[in-house]
Amino acid sequence: MLIRRLSFIFILLVTAAGCADRDLQERGLVTEQAMVVSAHPLASAVGAEILRQGGNAMDAAIAVQFALAVVYPDAGNVGGGGFLVLRQHDGMLDALDYREKAPAAAHPDMFLNEQKEVVEDLSLKGHLAAGVPGTIDGMVQLHEKYGSMPWQELVQPAVALAANGFTLTSKEAEKLNEQRLEFIRYSTRRPEFILKPHWSEGDTVQLQDLARTLELIRDKGRAGFYEGRTADLLVAEMKRGGGIITKEDLADYTSVWRKPLTGQANGYRIISMPPPSSGGIALIQLLTISEAYPLQDWGWNSVKSAHLMVEAERRVYADRAKHLGDPDFYRVPVEGLLAPAYIQRRMKGFDPGKATDSDLVAAGAPAPPESPNTTHYSIVDAQGNAVSVTTTLNSSFGSKVFVAGAGFLLNNEMDDFSVKAGFPNSYGLVGGEANAIAPGKRMLSSMTPTILEKNGELFMVVGSMGGSTIITTVYQIILNVTVHGFPMQAAINAGRFHHQWKPDWILSEWGALGALDGLGLWWKGHRLAPKPGGIGRAAGILVLPDGRLEGGADPRGDDAAAGF
Template sequence: MIKKILFLFLLAGTFGCADRDLDEVGLVTGKAMVVSAHPLASAVGAEVMKRGGNAADAAVAVQFALAVVYPDAGNIGGGGFLVLRQNDGSIAALDYREKAPAAARREMYQSDNGEVIEGLSQNGHLAAGVPGTVDGMVKLHEKYGSMPWQELVQPAIELAAKGFPLTQKEARKLNEQRLNFIRYSSLRPEFILKDHWAEGDTLRLPGLAEALERIREEGRAGFYEGKTAELIEAEMERGGGIITKEDLAAYESVWREPITGKYKNYYVISMPPPSSGGIALLQLLKLTEEYPISEWGLHTAKSAHFKIEAERRVYADRAKHLGDPDYYDVPVQGLLDTTYIKRRMADFSLDNATDSDAVSAGTPAPSESPNTTHYSIIDPHGNAISVTTTLNNSFGAKTFVAGAQFLLNNEMDDFSIKPGYPNSYGLIGGEANAIAPGKRMLSSMTPTILERDGKLFMVIGSMGGSTIITTVYQIIVNVTEHGLPMQGAVNAGRFHHQWKPDWVLSEWGALGFGTSAKLWLMGHKIAPKPEGGIGRAAGILVLPDGKLEGGADPRGDDAAAGF
C-alpha cells in the first residue's frame, strides 16, 4: 500500500501543472480588460467598452454571450453572484442566486424511510431551482448600466442565431453528455445531438436566440412571464419538476452588503451569504497573516501544510454556520472576529496533519447586530466587477427547456438534502442550509475585488464548486506573498482541502514529489486529480504604472481581451 501511494506521489511530481510558467505575464492593456471562460465572450465585453460602455454594461453582455458559447456553465437558466467597485470607491454586491420553488420540501430527495435517493437532486427536472440570472442582469443594468439594454443582449442573439465554432474542449464535453441530454430532457433535444462533435463544428441555437430576443425586447418579463415562462412550466410538467409560473414571477435578486476586511495592507471585498466564499476567504487570509508564508515559499511542505490545515478548519465552519441569511441567523461578525479566527489554529502543529474527525466547527462570538464560470472586468474609468455564475454541475440538470434551448440548473443539490449527507462536491451541510420554499441554497462562489492602499488592485474569481474558495485564496497569496504576476499566479498548480472527506485533492504536479512525500509523512492523504485541474480562474491585476494584466486560466479555453 505504501509503495502504491508513493507511486502516486511520483506521478504527481512528474506530470501536469508544475511545468506551467510561474513567471508568465498575461495580456497587458492600458485601459480596459475582460477575462472570461471563452474568447468570444471576452471579445463581446471588450467591444462593449470600446463603444463607450462601462463595466456593468460589459458584464451584462458577457453573461448573455456565455449563455450561448459556454453552455456547460454560462446560462440564463441558472444564477450567480457579483461584487463591484466603482471608481469613486463605492462597493456593492448582487445576489442573483437561484431559489427553491414554493413546492420544495425538506425531505424531497429522501425515500419514505429517510434514505437519500441517489442522483435525484443532481439530474433532471426536480434538481432545478428557480433561475436568477436574467433578473440579476436586469437589476445590474438598472442601477449601473449606461448603454441601451437591447444593445447588450444583441451580441448573444447573433452568436446563437448564426452559430459559433466549437473549441476542442467544448466539442468533447458535448459528446460526453449526449446520452444525459437525451435522458434528462422531456423532449429529445435534437439541436444539441450529433454522432460526433469536432473542433471547428458550428453550433446554432435558434430557439435560444428567440428566447434571448424576448429578453432583449421585454427585459425581465421576457423570461419570467409570457412564452418563456410557459415553456419552463411545460417542461416541468412533462418531466416531474415543481417550478411554476408563479415561482418565476415571484423571483427577485437582492442587493446585499459585501463582506469586507483587511489582509495586511489590502482591503478585500467579497460576497456575503448565501455565498460562503467571502467569509471563508477572509478567514483564510486572516490566518495567513500570522505565519511567514513568503519565507516558507510557494508549494514547500511547510507552506502547503499550513494552507491545508487552515482550509480544513474554515470548511468545518462553513458546514455548520453558513446558509441563506434570510432564513438563518448567520454569525457573520463572529466568524470574522480576529480573536475567533486565530483561536481556530490553536491546535495546529507545524509537523503533523490534523485528523478531520478531531476538527469541528468553532463557536463564533455572538453577532452584534464542478460547474461554474467566472469573469472579471475593469473598464476605462476604473470601475471593476467580479462575476461568478453557474448551473452548478457541468451542464446543470442536463435538462433543456424544449422550445427555448437553454439548460436548467441543478442547484437544489447545493442544499443540505439530509443533515450530514455530502452533496456532489462532497460538502457536508446541516440545519443552516436545509431546504425550505423560497430559500437560497448555500454557495462557494467567491467573486472578489482587492484594493491596496485605497486603490483598485485585483479582480479575481473562479469556477470549481467547493474548490472555488481555495482557488481564489491561493491565487491571491501567489501574488501578494509569493510575488507572482497575475498569469503566473493563475498558472500555478493548486490543491484543496475541505474538511470532509479528509484528503488533499491535488492537481498533477502541483506539489511535486518532495513536498508530497513530506506531507504524506506528516499524515496528509493526497488524492491526485489527473484531469481538468482545480478551478478555472479569471483575474486582472492593476500594475504599478496603472496598466492591466490579465490572468486567463490555461486549464480551459479562457481568454483575456481589452485595449
C-alpha cells in the same frame, strides 16, 4: 502494507509530474485601459467590444453573461444564477445576489425515500433538481442600477451568436460528446439541435430556439423570461418531467442587493461576497490565518506552507458546514466568524509537525453578531470600475434538462442544499440546519467573486469556477500574487491543491507539489489524491504599478483575456 506504500509512491510521482508545463513567471495580456477575462474567447471579445463602445464594466458584465449562455453552455446560462461584486472608480462597493431559489413546493425531505434515505442523483439530474433561475432578473437589476448603454445593445451580441452560429473549441466539442446520452435521458423532448452524433473542433453550432428566447429577453427585459412564452415553455417542461417550478415561482423571483464583505490581510483590503455565498467569509478567514505565518520565507507550496494552508482550510470548511446558509432564513454569525480573535482561536490546535484528523475537528462557536461547474469573469473598464462575477448551473450542464422550445439548460442547484444533515453533496460538502431546504430559500454556495484594494486603490479582480474548490483556488491565487510575487498569469498557471475538511484528503493537481514536498506532507499524516483534470478555472486582472492591466486567463480551459 507494501502495496499501500507503492501506491503512495505512484501518487507522489503523478502529483509531481508536469511542474515545468506552466511558466510560473509568465505575464498575461497587458492593456492600457480596459480588460475582460472570461471562460471563452468569444465572450471576452463581446465584453471588450462593449467597453470600446463606451460602455462601463457593468454593461460589459451583462453582455458577457448572455454571451456565455450561448458559447459556454456547461456553466454560462440564462437558466441558472450567480453572484456579482463591484467596485466603482470612486471606491463605492456593491454586491448583487441573483442566486437561484427553492420553488414554493420544495421541502426538506424531497430527495429522500420512505426510509428517509437519499435517492441517488435525484438532486443532481432531472427536473426536480432545478431551482428558480435568477440570472435574467439579476442582469435586469444590474442594468437598472448601473447600466449606461441600452439594454437591447447588451443582449444583441448573444442573440447574434446563437442565431448565426459559433465555432466549437476542442474542449467544448468533447464536453458535448460526453453529455449526449444525458441530454437524451433527462430532457422530455430530444434537443436535436445539440445531439449531433459526434462534435469536432471547428464545427459550427446554431441555437435557434435559444436565439428566440434571447430575443424575447432583449425586447421585453424581465418579462421576456419570467412571463409569456418562455415562462410557458419552462413550466410545461416542469410538468412533463415531474418538476415543481411554477409560474408563481417565476413571477415571485427577485434578486437581492447586499453589502459586500470586507476584511484586511497582508496590507490588502479584501472585498467579497456575503452569504448565501460561503466564499467571502471563508476567503477572509483563510487570508487572516495565513497573515500570521511567514509563508514568503517558507516558499511557494513548500511542505510548511502547504501544511499550514491545509490545516486552515480544514477548520474553515468545518465552520462552513455548520454556520453558513441563506441569511434571509438563518441567522449567520458573520461578525463572529470574521472576528480576528475567533479566527486565531480556530488555529489553537494547529501542530506544525502533524496533520489534524478531520473527525477531531468540529465547527467552532463564533460569537453572535452584536446587532456550488461554474464560470467566472472579471472586468475593469477605462474609468476604473471593476466587476467580479461568478455564475453557474452548478454541475456541468446543470440538471441536463433542456427546456423544449426555449433552448436553454436548467440548473441543478437544489443539490447545493443539505438534502440530509451530514450527507455530502456532489462536491463532498456536508451541511446541516443552516442550509436545509425550505421554500423560497437560496442554497449555500462556494462562489467567491473578489476584488482587492491596495492603499485605497483597485489592485486585483479575481474569481474561479470549481464547486467546493473555488474558495481555495481564489485563496491560492491571491497568495501567489501578494505573498510570493507572481504575475497575474503565473499566479493562475500555478499548480493548486485543495482540502475541505471532509473527505479528509488533499486533492492535488499534477505539478502542484513536488515529490519531496508530497512525501513531507504524507509524513505529517496527510493523505494525497491526484486531480488530473485540474482544480478550478480562474479569471483575474491585476493593476500594475504603472496603471496598466494584466489579465490572467486560465490555461486549464478556453479562457481568454481581451481589452485595449
